[in-house]
Amino acid sequence: MKLITAVIKPFRVDAVREALTGMGVHGLTVTEASGYGRQRGHTEVYRGAEYRIDLVPKARLEVVVEDTDADAVMDAIVTAARTGKIGDGKVWAVPVDTVVRVRTGERGPDAV
Amino acid sequence: MLLASSPSGLDTGDTAWLLASTALVLLMTPGLALFYGGMVRSKSVLNMIMMSFVSIAVVTVVWLTVGYPLAFDRDAGAGLIGNLDHLGMAGITPSSLTGHVPTLLFAAFQLTFAIITAALISGAIADRARFGAWVLFTAVWTVLVYVPVAHWVFAPDGWIAAHLGALDYAGGTVVEVNCGASGLALALVLGPRVGFKKEAMRPHNLPLVLLGAGLLWFGWFGFNAGSALGANGIAAAVLLNTQVAGCAGLLGWLVVEKRRDGHATTLGAASGAVAGLVAITPSCGSVDLPGALAIGLAAGVVCSFAVSWKFRLGFDDSLDVVGVHFVAGVIGTVLIGVFATATMTGRVSGLLHGGGLGQTGKQAVAVVVVAAYAFAVTWGIGKAIDKLMGFRASRDDELTGLDLAVHAETAYDHGVLSHGATHLSVTAGLPHSSDKAPVA
Numbered sequence: 001m002k003l004i005t006a007v008i009k010p011f012r013v014d015a016v017r018e019a020l021t022g023m024g025v026h027g028l029t030v031t032e033a034s035g036y037g038r039q040r041g042h043t044e045v046y047r048g049a050e051y052r053i054d055l056v057p058k059a060r061l062e063v064v065v066e067d068t069d070a071d072a073v074m075d076a077i078v079t080a081a082r083t084g085k086i087g088d089g090k091v092w093a094v095p096v097d098t099v100v101r102v103r104t105g106e107r108g109p110d111a112v
Numbered sequence: 113m114l115l116a117s118s119p120s121g122l123d124t125g126d127t128a129w130l131l132a133s134t135a136l137v138l139l140m141t142p143g144l145a146l147f148y149g150g151m152v153r154s155k156s157v158l159n160m161i162m163m164s165f166v167s168i169a170v171v172t173v174v175w176l177t178v179g180y181p182l183a184f185d186r187d188a189g190a191g192l193i194g195n196l197d198h199l200g201m202a203g204i205t206p207s208s209l210t211g212h213v214p215t216l217l218f219a220a221f222q223l224t225f226a227i228i229t230a231a232l233i234s235g236a237i238a239d240r241a242r243f244g245a246w247v248l249f250t251a252v253w254t255v256l257v258y259v260p261v262a263h264w265v266f267a268p269d270g271w272i273a274a275h276l277g278a279l280d281y282a283g284g285t286v287v288e289v290n291c292g293a294s295g296l297a298l299a300l301v302l303g304p305r306v307g308f309k310k311e312a313m314r315p316h317n318l319p320l321v322l323l324g325a326g327l328l329w330f331g332w333f334g335f336n337a338g339s340a341l342g343a344n345g346i347a348a349a350v351l352l353n354t355q356v357a358g359c360a361g362l363l364g365w366l367v368v369e370k371r372r373d374g375h376a377t378t379l380g381a382a383s384g385a386v387a388g389l390v391a392i393t394p395s396c397g398s399v400d401l402p403g404a405l406a407i408g409l410a411a412g413v414v415c416s417f418a419v420s421w422k423f424r425l426g427f428d429d430s431l432d433v434v435g436v437h438f439v440a441g442v443i444g445t446v447l448i449g450v451f452a453t454a455t456m457t458g459r460v461s462g463l464l465h466g467g468g469l470g471q472t473g474k475q476a477v478a479v480v481v482v483a484a485y486a487f488a489v490t491w492g493i494g495k496a497i498d499k500l501m502g503f504r505a506s507r508d509d510e511l512t513g514l515d516l517a518v519h520a521e522t523a524y525d526h527g528v529l530s531h532g533a534t535h536l537s538v539t540a541g542l543p544h545s546s547d548k549a550p551v552a
Contacts, residue, residue, distance in 0.1 A: 045375060046377070
């Protein structure tokens with residue numbers, strides 16, 4: 001199994017969710033996050049005082065899938081999240097030892 | 113402020129309007145609490161709001177014991193202070209009259225001015241004052257600073273009103289210049305916030321700021337038009353002047369920041385409206401509509417630049433009590449000398465209406481004396497309280513945020529985890545109870 005994590009633009013979350021649902025991935029964890037990569041922050045002005053805001057709002061998506069599905073899921077996320085502009089984010093995958101479904105106690109791929 | 117010198121019985125219309133105005137002005141202080149509260153960081157919003165709310169309580173008690181008689185009892189000499197004929201409001205009955213309204217109502221109306229003036233100062237020392245020290249400060253400051261200045265300007269036998277002849281309809285000197293100069297003094301006594309000029313201290317909730325500004329604007333009709341102390345044509349003219357100046361201030365500020373910074377901001381709109389309303393406060397009873405428009409516009413434009421002085425000069429007037437209230441208060445008070453018209457004042461005319469420069473000079477003297485007195489005495493009070501009990505919160509408390517450190521509360525419980533909160537015990541039970549069982 002693999003844990004796929006994506007940090008993407010918040011307004012692309014719905015598109016990613018629809019893409020994943022369309023390919024049979026029924027489950028996703030989304031966290032509000034903030035950070036920066038090559039895209040830096042923006043400037044805000046309060047009573048004439050300018051502030052540079054470095055951390056940009058992002059969404060962090062996490063989904064556990066079977067090894068055979070991992071590449072396809074990552075491709076789907078990348079396609080759905082892409083705007084072509086700087087700051088589209090990153091997607092990565094790491095191996096997962098075990099997964100347990102809390103309600104039933106199922107372990108391994110059955111729990112995904 | 114037009115104190116009728118020959119009372120000829122109670123006027124129910126005047127009384128009804130002043131009752132309503134008193135309630136309007138009282139609402140300005142909770143409005144100010146939101147206006148200020150939204151501008152600070154989320155870790156000290158409750159403390160900011162609390163400084164305004166506690167002013168309502170403290171100043172009310174002080175006003176009704178010694179404040180009102182010292183400010184408005186007959187003069188004790190030289191127009192400097194009233195005497196204590198009515199200490200604790202003794203001898204003032206429901207049938208006592210001031211002009212055509214009950215004296216008790218006049219005292220309540222004036223009380224609401226004293227409250228908000230004390231509360232306004234808190235904006236200069238946001239995020240870093242010890243709460244007990246602030247409570248003590250509001251009491252002492254009301255007696256030593258607000259009360260004498262109110263007597264000089266608002267009492268018919270006060271020296272600025274009676275001898276100098278400067279005009280101040282609803283408190284450009286008493287409220288605005290006073291709170292601004294006092295705020296500057298206190299900001300200097302406490303020193304800047306940790307991280308001032310380095311960290312971004314953004315307003316944490318602008319909708320709160322705009323809601324507060326709206327409540328201030330609403331209450332300002334009572335503040336200014338209530339100061340007519342009557343339901344009449346002057347009150348109507350004052351009300352419309354107030355509206356025009358607030359709008360001109362708002363537009364003036366927005367035009368400047370759109371050209372200068374590239375964006376018209378909500379904080380700019382709120383600040384500009386308040387600047388215009390501040391400037392028309394002293395002048396609302398002496399100018400016509402074009403005068404009100406000019407004064408409001410001048411305040412909006414000038415204050416949009418004045419708020420940067422604190423960064424250049426290095427004093428942390430956190431929420432711009434100086435940049436908005438002091439500066440607009442000076443503008444509005446001094447420009448009476450230019451725009452005053454006899455159709456409003458009944459006698460005095462400003463420069464533009466054939467009155468010469470004399471009135472402007474009187475206005476300037478009133479501003480300088482009130483500013484110097486407020487600054488000096490407030491600085492002394494601040495230093496004394498700092499020596500006595502410490503005025504500045506500890507560095508740790510300031511960094512943690514005063515909401516948690518001082519009040520043991522947090523303003524916002526966002527997110528699904530409620531910060532991992534667990535019920536521990538009930539402290540409000542019987543004094544000797546050690547029973548920690550759940551209460552029914």
